[in-house]
Amino acid sequence: MPITLKDIARRTGYSVSTISRVLNGVGENYRISAKTRLMIERIANEMNYQPNQVARGLRLKKTHAIGLVIPDISNPFFAHVSRSIQIGMYESGYILIVCNTDENQETEIEQIQLLRNKGVDGFIIMPVGLKSQHISELVESKVPVVLLDRCFDDISTNSVLVDNYNGSMKAVEYLLESGHRRIAVIQGLTKTSTNDQRIKGYLDAHKKYKVDVDKNLIVGKDYRRENGYIETKYLLNMKNPPSVIYSTSDLITLGVLDAVFEEKLRIPDDISLVSFDDIDYAPYLISPLTAVRQPWEIMGEIAVKLLLQEIKSSGQMEKSRIELKPTLNIRKSVKKLGNP
Amino acid sequence: MPITLKDIARRTGYSVSTISRVLNGVGENYRISAKTRLMIERIANEMNYQPNQVARGLRLKKTHAIGLVIPDISNPFFAHVSRSIQIGMYESGYILIVCNTDENQETEIEQIQLLRNKGVDGFIIMPVGLKSQHISELVESKVPVVLLDRCFDDISTNSVLVDNYNGSMKAVEYLLESGHRRIAVIQGLTKTSTNDQRIKGYLDAHKKYKVDVDKNLIVGKDYRRENGYIETKYLLNMKNPPSVIYSTSDLITLGVLDAVFEEKLRIPDDISLVSFDDIDYAPYLISPLTAVRQPWEIMGEIAVKLLLQEIKSSGQMEKSRIELKPTLNIRKSVKKLGNP
DNA sequence: TGAAATTGCGAAAACGATTGTGCTAATTAT
DNA sequence: ATAATTAGCACAATCGTTTTCGCAATTTCA
Missing domain, CATH: 3.40.50.2300 (Response regulator)
Structure with missing residues (x-):
């Protein structure tokens, strides 16, 4: 049984209210004498009193x-x-x-x-x-x-939040500058601000570079690893596959890797990869991963x-x-x- | 202001105790009539009553x-x-x-x-x-x-827990079977059961294979990334460096990678690596990581x-x-x- | 018809803390 | 010497629930 104020009151002979005030450090305001205060504090310590936070919360x-x-x-x-x-x-x-x-x-x-x-x-x-x-x-x-x-x-x-629009834009601009023209993006959960901003960045980067977007390259629907896997399988087996996959989150990236390795493709020789979300292991992946880091x-x-x-x-x-x-x-x- | 039992009591004309019983589904035990029960439930719903869990907890x-x-x-x-x-x-x-x-x-x-x-x-x-x-x-x-x-x-x-002793033993046996004789281990927090069992496994595997242990190869003191980094730097620069580093946790492994890459060494050509704790990215690391997986x-x-x-x-x-x-x-x- | 049983519910005491108000004795002021 | 302060503390309400006990009214039974 935990010690309560009542226990201390019994032990010291003072009332519960006095004990409470002393232990809350407002004893002086209520003119509790120094002698009483010290004695209460000593006994409370001796008994190892721990205030019940549930009661206090109520x-x-x-x-x-x-x-x-x-x-x-x-x-x-x-x-x-x-x-x-x-x-x-x-x-x-x-x-x-x-x-x-x-x-x-x-x-x-x-x-x-x-x-x-x-x-x-x-x-x-x-x-x-x-x-x-x-x-x-x-x-x-x-x-x-x-x-x-x-x-x-x-x-x-x-x-x-991070500036998802600009982060995404930077990443895609980098891809475009690297000469990529068929850039697939695997989305996270659609209709969410984060995802929509990232997609907007993707689109606007294309616009800026006057590159047409193939809507078939915009795939995916949530942030699970399986989403990355499934969509990558799909993308890699297109008649005209993308040269790079842009994954919009780290879990998706994991799924992308699953699929890419299953298909025995090499990064970046056979397929390039960029990811939103930079993980600790990114520099040490089989191909050190280019990624957008959030602080x-x-x-x-x-x-x-x-x-x-x-x-x-x-x-x-x-x-x-x-x-x-x-x-x-x-x-x-x-x-x-x-x-x- | 959240709705309380009292509010419902006022609204319905019944007492707080009756409301409580009905909403706790024990109305029948107390012979609260069906009519009353339904009425109370309806009103409670209308008012969107949410029980205060702090009070209940107390x-x-x-x-x-x-x-x-x-x-x-x-x-x-x-x-x-x-x-x-x-x-x-x-x-x-x-x-x-x-x-x-x-x-x-x-x-x-x-x-x-x-x-x-x-x-x-x-x-x-x-x-x-x-x-x-x-x-x-x-x-x-x-x-x-x-x-x-x-x-x-x-x-x-x-x-x-996992059988740290056997897990560690298996890993080290594998190293010994692979021909390694100078096996460094970077410990986690010493004097903890987990670490001590892993080290015991390390030692006993050596004993089983009748290989002497160089105590200088047992290094490290905690589970931080920095520990992995520092100890790896030390190990790699020994006059007679180990041929493999056994890291006893994933964060340590990250530090090991930091150091190995800084030294521009290649895994496993220049230095082998095995890790206790298998991470999601292990298969996709620059050298797919051999690791002990805990379920x-x-x-x-x-x-x-x-x-x-x-x-x-x-x-x-x-x-x-x-x-x-x-x-x-x-x-x-x-x-x-x-x-x- | 009166006692016993049942129905339907309420009062009040917890749980352990905080806090506004009040009360008594001692001290100070007049 | 008496009134007014003040020191030093206690009482009791409160937070929102749950639960024990009980009570009045109705119904059942003999």
């Missing part, structure tokens, strides 16, 4: 817990961001309740509701991105929220900062949307073609 | 939250296990409070205490492994605990199962220690040497 309507909602913790991008968030939040005295939505919109809605009932003080959400109403309800209820990675244009929230740690740290501010200002803060620049790490997975 | 002394304590969520091994645990727990109605200890023993102790105060119903802990007293205190207090990955022999807890998902699922049982039996269950077999995935990072 009374104060603050749990010092925040909900972290992510699609998939085993995805390196999310894992790194999560770590950064965890550390920042813990330093500020918050703990993290982590939920995986598995890229399922309904699961996300359900989990957010559950977390609200648990009384979390705020949310950092990397949304699936298909629906936004449940999130705008949060915002309207003045629940502190920060969106990460994907965002919505129709609701005003704090959000942290993980920074994204996490900024999200933490925004959320803490939002909590402090209790929803009165004006929302900020922070967009970070991704960088293109050029390695060796893209073949230079002679100007065609 | 009253029931059950939060339906469990603490997941891991060294580092950005490590792929831990990330995969965590995902598996998250999914299993969520299915059973539990949410996860996740803490990163950063391989710091004191942080771990602190976080476990914090989680207890938060009233978690149980723990799944992947301990740092240097101290065990705080964990045995948990067990003595009948708090449900499952240890994962690393464990302690001196306390009796549920634990799930992530299964480890997570078993941990969940054990914890749920332990919670149900409220600490009366006999503890089980479940050891899984790792497998050696042989790829191409180890050079075959002619029998020396």
Whole structure:
């Protein structure tokens, strides 16, 4: 049985309220004498008193817990961001309740509701991105929220993301400059801001270079490894296959590699590859992977900062949307073609 | 303002206790008439009542939250296990409070205490492994605990781990059979069960093959990438360098790769490499990596199962220690040497 | 018809903390 | 000497649930 204030009260002879005040350091305000204070503190220590945070949460309507909602913790991008968030939040005295939505919109809605009932003080959400109403309800209820990675244009929230449009554009421009003309792209979840921006970048880069886009080269529908595998199999077996595959996320890239190796093709000799999301192992892949890197740690740290501010200002803060620049790490997975 | 039982009571004219009983589905036991039940349920739905889990947690002394304590969520091994645990727990109605200890023993102790105060119903802990007293205190207090990955022999807890000894032995035997005689090993955190078993496997494999061990080839001290980097730099520049480096974890392997590439060496021509912990990208590394694979998902699922049982039996269950077999995935990072 | 049984529900005490208000004794002021 | 302060603390309400106990009204039974 854990020690409660009542136990200390019995032991010391003082009342529960006095104990509470002393242990909260507001004894002086209530004119608790120094002698009493010291004695209470000593006994509390002796008994190793640990405040029950559930009770405190009920009374104060603050749990010092925040909900972290992510699609998939085993995805390196999310894992790194999560770590950064965890550390920042813990330093500020918050703990993290982590939920995986598995890229399922309904699961996300359900989990957010559950977390609200648990009384979390705020949310950092990397949304699936298909629906936004449940999130705008949060915002309207003045629940502190920060969106990460994907965002919505129709609701005003704090959000942290990378400039997906420009990152994608840079990557595709690089491909075009390298002489590629048939550039396949494997999309992530369509109808999400992130994906649409990346595709827009892809299209606009083509436009800028006055290269026509073959719509058949725009494939894929979600962020799973299988999506990468299936679409790559399809692309590689086209009558007129692409010379390069642009994968829009690290898990997709893994599927692409599965298929490329199954087909016994070599990168970049037989097929070039570029990826949005740079993983730790990218430099050491069989063909060091050219990839767009998102600043993980920074994204996490900024999200933490925004959320803490939002909590402090209790929803009165004006929302900020922070967009970070991704960088293109050029390695060796893209073949230079002679100007065609 | 969220709706409370009191609000529904006012609206319906019934008492808080009646509302509570009806919404908990035990109305019949208390002879609440069908008419009343239906009416209360209807109104509760209309008002979109969501029970306050903090209050419920206080009253029931059950939060339906469990603490997941891991060294580092950005490590792929831990990330995969965590995902598996998250999914299993969520299915059973539990949410996860996740803490990163950063391989710091004191942080771990602190976080476990914090989680207890938060009233978690149980723990799944992947301990740092240097101290065990705080964990045995948990067990003595009948708090449900499952240890994962690393464990302690001196306390009796549920634990799930791989057979590190045999996994390590298999890997080193393979190296010896491949003709290697100077096998360097980069350790993880020393004095932890996991590491010590792996080193024991390393030593016993040598013994079995009657090969003397050069103690200078046993290096390293923790699981960080930097450790892999530094020790590899050291090993590669010895007067009599090893022909193969055995890295005991994926993060270390990353550091090894950093150093090997910096030295412009080729794998396996100039230096062979084998790793404990198989990562998703292993087959696609510049030299497809030979590695010991731990069954992530299964480890997570078993941990969940054990914890749920332990919670149900409220600490009366006999503890089980479940050891899984790792497998050696042989790829191409180890050079075959002619029998020396 | 009166006692016993049943129906249908409410009051109130927890759970463990925080906090506004109030009360008594000692001290100070007048 | 009496009134006014002040020091030092306790009471009790509160947060939103759950649950034990019980009570009045109705029905059943003899």
